Amino acid sequence: MIRDNSQGEMRLLSAMDEEERRNGVGDHLSLSSDDKVSVIKKSGYTPKNLCIMAAATLIFFVTGYLIGYVAHRKRDVAPVCAPSVRPFEEAVGRETGAAPLMDWDDVKKLLAQKLTAPKLDGAFREFSKVSHRAGSAEDEMLGDKVFQKFKEFGMKIWTDEHFIKVQDPPVSGFNKIVYKNGPEERPKGFLSYSKTGSLTGAALYASYGQEGDFRLLRDKSVNMNGRVMLVRAGKISPAEKVANAAKMNASAVLIYPDPTDYSFGDQTDLYGHVHLGSGDPYTPGFPSFNHTQFPPVESSGLPQILAQTITQAMATRILRQLGGENPPEEWGSYNKLGHENDTITVEVNNVPTEKKIINVFGVIKGFVDADRYVVLGAQRDSWGPGFAASTVGTSVLVELARSISDMVKNDGFKPRRSIVFASWSAGEYGSVGATEWLEGYLSSLSMKAFTYINLDGIVTGQDRFKVAASPLLHKLIENTLNEVINKDGSLLNQFAKNNWESNILETMKMDNAAYPFLAFSGIPSMSFRFTSNNSDYQYFGTMLDTQEKLNAATSGQISQLAVAAGQFAGQIALRLVHDHLLQMDLMKYNKIIRSNVVKINLKAKQVQRTWPQLLPQTPTLQWLIAATASFSRTSLSLLKDIQNSDLEDTEMCRIINDRIMMVERNFLSPYISPRETPFRHILLGSGSHTLKALASPLDAHRIGNPDADTNLFLNQIALATLTIQGCANSLAGDFWALNDEI
Secondary structure, X not given: OHHHHHHHHHHHHHHHHHHHHHHOOOHHHOOOHHHHHHHHHHHOOOHHHHHHHHHHHHHHHHHXXXXXXXXXXXXXXXXXXXXXXXXXXXXXXXXXXXXXXXXXXXXXXXHHHHOOHHXXXXXXXHHOOOOEOOOOHHHHHHHHHHXXXXXXXXXXXXXXXXXXXXXXXXXXXXXXXXXXXXXXXXOOOEEEOOOOEEEEXXXXXXXXXXXXXXXXXXXXXXXXXXXXXXXXXXXXXXXXXXXXXXXXXXXXXXXXXXXXXXXXXXXXXXXXXOOOOOOOOOOOOOOOOOOOOOOOOOOOOOOOOEEEEOOHHHHHHHHOOOOOXXXXXXXOOOOOOOOOOOEEEEEEOOEEEEEEEEEEEEEEOOOOXXXXXEEEEEEOOEOOOOHHHHHHHHHHHHHHHHHHHHHHHHOOOOOOEEEEEEEEOOHHHOOHHHHHHHHHOHHHHOOOEEEEEEOOOOEOOOOEEEEEEOHHHHHHHHHHHOOOEOOOOOEHHXXXXXXXXXXXXXXXXXXXXXHHHHHHOOOOEEXXXXXXXXXXXXXXXXXXXXXXXXXXXXXXXXXXXXXXXXXXXXXXXXXXXXXXXXXXXXXXHHHHHHHHHHHHHXXXXXXXXXXXXXOOOOOHHHHHHHHHHHHHHHHHHHHHHHHOOOOOOHHHHHHHHHHHHHHHHHOEOOOOOOOOOOOOEOOOOOOOOOOHHHHHHHHHHHOOOOOOOHHHHHHHHHHHHHHHHHHHHHHHOOHHHOOOOO
């Protein structure tokens, strides 16, 4: 595609040159001898006047030369300068305004010296709490501690208050379930944002509640309408499980920890939320400032069915009594699916609660581009002790702030760009504090915050290392893996083995705190964690997430692993504020776009061959291919500009960095509502506007589904094309540099 377009452009340029020659373009730059005489005459100068002027100029020149000669002779007999004084002839360095660039190896050594296990052990003790649920007095007290620490480090500090609306379990009453005519069960755990009320329906076992699980039930012709789904915890978030069940017209979902996945006992309660999104769901797309709930609508991600967690013991009693069909072989389950006589009554009485939450910030200002910054953040709240969920991340956040502040204050490190440290609240309710901040300051952040690094849950095991990140950061992550020392003295790249992408990279999920930064705000983001080989850390969302449990999961190596995690996050942040140009890999997105477009094109060709009446030949797909080629060309052009740039030219570096920063933001589709579909990223977001979702209507066309909407598909293709072309135009820089037409 690039070759064909480039050849066409060359032919076009040749034709333009030929046209200029034919039309005499450029002839106005030369004058004939007659024209010159004419110009002299019109100016009013005569030959006599010109001679007088020439003579005066010569006399002036000779006089100046004699004065200079005398001055030179006097300088020759003047006293000789001391050797310490720079001779006049020595070249003076050009002043660029750039901060003195410390050697990168020295920067790494300084961070390693200051971020230590004993320091982190002290932070663990200071920020550990038995309970610090969002909006509680304990949460506010921890926020004040973070504030005081940032102040002690000499950082500029501020806070950000939001008044949010959440669901909490009933204070005076309770939630309950009753199987058939059995005893009433009253679980202590709950799922915030569930629909409230009471209903009775037939039980149906649905494995993990994934889309594939429900397809298997549908293939067995199982009636799912109005059923109460029994779903195992794990693999996907509770919000996704409930959303999938709602699509099958279920009436309620009960989520339980299966003993094959969780070994923490049969009486442990689970806590979580079921909002398919992030932030305050009662102010979708808007910040929750000053008790203002506007607009008066609810998020489209709020479920319209009941949802509740139950303990392992409660689930076991129900599963053992289920009748009906055998489950699909793929599940390998020991119980039946459930008969329509196996009724369960579910009652959810959660209460809406308004909470004041406080986000705490500190900034280390850059010395060149202070208004450009990387953000490191960690949630401060948790359902219970939340040691892995919040204490470790908050401790690493504070220690990184201390270490880097000390490097600037005492060691001469001068970051070119700023570093913002953020302590969020209400993370357990769906990254509420972080998302409300994004919603409140999105217009300010769009061209200033260029990376977000999430520190939540960074230590949950010791056997594997996983990273979820924007493709722009993949190369930087790979380079950092080759520099950071693990707890045993080896490099972090030992976890990569032969193929670092397949062994370390993973997809960023919607319940990841970095996801709204990436898919809602268009800020390149990353999240990472040490984890175990066998399973994920099983104590998230319980009251058992303690330091003792995490010690057992890491063989007592929490501090050492936290140091390695802090070094990894710190080095990435420091590299981004240290270098003249942002280390971001533009070509990775080029590969992803091309891969998606190739798949769409192949499926479209299949449909056009099989069902030409459903999807007629149109230029729409050619537009998409052309936009993809345009993005490839402009990416290569920017890469060439980067390679040829003068690193001492601060203004040019800033212009190039701004072009790089625009890439992620321009992947946010401008053609959909951020209130209805907040995760607008066409490659990493969620919704029908994404390139991945464009395959669904093609699959419907391919099987000859008469309900397949051709016009809707063509409209989606057109909007995706415009989004990609817009990103290509932005990459090209100034609009007069564009040479592509849609």
